[in-house]
Amino acid sequence: MELVILEMGLQQARKKKFKLDLVELHAVCEANYARLLRLFPDYENSNRRDFFIGSATVQMEVVERCRYTTIFYLNQQHSEARWLGSLRVEVRAYHDAGMLEVGMFQSHRQVAARYQYPNDKMFQQDEKSQQNRFLADWLEHCLQNGRASLELCASVTDA
Secondary structure, X not given: OHHHHHHHHXXXXXXXXXXXOHHHHHHHHHHHHHHHHHHOOOXXXXXXXXXXXXOEEEEEXXXXXXXXXXXXXXXXXXXXXXXXXXXXXXXXXXXXXXXXXXXXXXXXXXXXXXXXXOOOOOOOOOHHHHXXXXXXXXXXXXXXXXXXXXXXXXXXXXX
């Protein structure tokens, strides 16, 4: 009897279709676009922006500019990288739509909007949404805790 109940539960779970929440995904991508512009406001005239978060170095680099899109590489390297690893994300900024979307996360290229589960690579059904939400948290963390390294030059005058 218990086995029949378990089988029925598994069949119902398999029948539930995953639905991508486009409204939420668009909201996250729009907010990420605004966050990136706050972190790298001069991206049109500069190819790179570096700053620190604690002992980690963050690099934002423009790798391709087109009329309506810009592709950035975002990297975070910690001083203890052999223990903590590093973060590598490629994002695409769609200027006409005001959205920023993850294109590559760590070494995973071309992540689909949704996956059947389970799958060979063990991606979650909403892998792309999770990556964009992670990017939102990380960009917000950068805004709250990032600090630029500025070299200050003081001129000494005799009085």
